Amino acid sequence: MDSLHAIGFYVSSGVSVIGGLGVALLGGRTMRGLLLAICGLGLAGIYISLGAGFAAVVALACYIGCALLIAGPRYRSIETLTGTMWRQIGAIGAGAVLLVLGFAAYRGNFVTAKASGDGFGIADVGRLLFAHDALATDAVAALVLVSLIGAAAIWRVKERGR
Amino acid sequence: MTANLVMVFFVAGALFAAGVLAVAWRRDVSSALAGIPLILAGAGVAFVGVARFAGAGAPHLFGQEVAVLLAVAATALLALGLGVAGREGTR
Numbered sequence: 001m002d003s004l005h006a007i008g009f010y011v012s013s014g015v016s017v018i019g020g021l022g023v024a025l026l027g028g029r030t031m032r033g034l035l036l037a038i039c040g041l042g043l044a045g046i047y048i049s050l051g052a053g054f055a056a057v058v059a060l061a062c063y064i065g066c067a068l069l070i071a072g073p074r075y076r077s078i079e080t081l082t083g084t085m086w087r088q089i090g091a092i093g094a095g096a097v098l099l100v101l102g103f104a105a106y107r108g109n110f111v112t113a114k115a116s117g118d119g120f121g122i123a124d125v126g127r128l129l130f131a132h133d134a135l136a137t138d139a140v141a142a143l144v145l146v147s148l149i150g151a152a153a154i155w156r157v158k159e160r161g162r
Numbered sequence: 163m164t165a166n167l168v169m170v171f172f173v174a175g176a177l178f179a180a181g182v183l184a185v186a187w188r189r190d191v192s193s194a195l196a197g198i199p200l201i202l203a204g205a206g207v208a209f210v211g212v213a214r215f216a217g218a219g220a221p222h223l224f225g226q227e228v229a230v231l232l233a234v235a236a237t238a239l240l241a242l243g244l245g246v247a248g249r250e251g252t253r
Contacts, residue, residue: 002164003164009169009170013169016177017173017180020177020200020203021183023180023196023197024187024188025183025187032196039200043203046207047207047210047226047229049165050211055225055233058229059229059233062233062234063199063203063233063236063237065237066236069237069244070196087186090182090185091187094180094182095179097179097182098175098176098179101171101175124223125226125227125230128227129230143235144234144235144237147241147242148241150242150245151245152245154245
């Protein structure tokens with residue numbers, strides 16, 4: 001990986017992690033949506049610097065969609081039954097997960113791994129998606145279909161009962 | 163200046179932990195759902211990084227493929243979760 005890609009990787013990583021932490025910690029749905037879009041932008045930058053251009057385009061489109069969903073209509077506030085203490089334990093657990101993953105990455109013998117492959121690769125990714133791993137693609141397509149139909153049906157039922 | 167697989171794993175771990183933090187910390191369900199794309203983003207970065215830095219002979223496009231599937235799945239899960247949560251004032 002050359003210097004230009006490395007600089008792009010570090011800058012994009014910073015943008016993405018700051019956006020992610022903002023989503024987790026800051027309030028306001030518009031702000032959360034904006035930060036999720038920024039996180040998606042950083043994620044696309046990471047993918048591009050790692051030579052995954054097609055994944056970058058798809059991730060950018062999907063995360064902007066997620067941001068619009070979160071910042072869009074005002075959602076009913078559903079409070080979880082989990083108490084404050086358990087939420088704090090969960091947050092400390094998230095920090096512990098970061099430490100463990102960081103330690104595992106540091107201790108793992110990955111430093112000698114060399115970068116290989118580059119380019120956009122739409123045709124090859126398409127071949128993988130629709131020929132080699134068609135079952136996984138079908139499963140995700142079914143998930144998308146169920147999600148869209150389910151969300152639309154639930155909203156229609158609720159609108160009718162208004 | 164260079165980046166290696168350890169750095170990729172650090173970033174993936176940070177995104178994953180930020181997502182877990184959002185899910186654990188937020189009291190409101192529709193706010194906590196915003197953590198799901200972050201968790202899947204961390205997994206996607208790890209897949210792309212491993213495929214990029216993998217040893218000779220490994221298909222480097224496999225990580226890109228999984229990242230595409232994870233991004234689409236994240237959007238679908240968020241749409242379904244927010245649809246179930248429902249809009250304010252509909253009840």
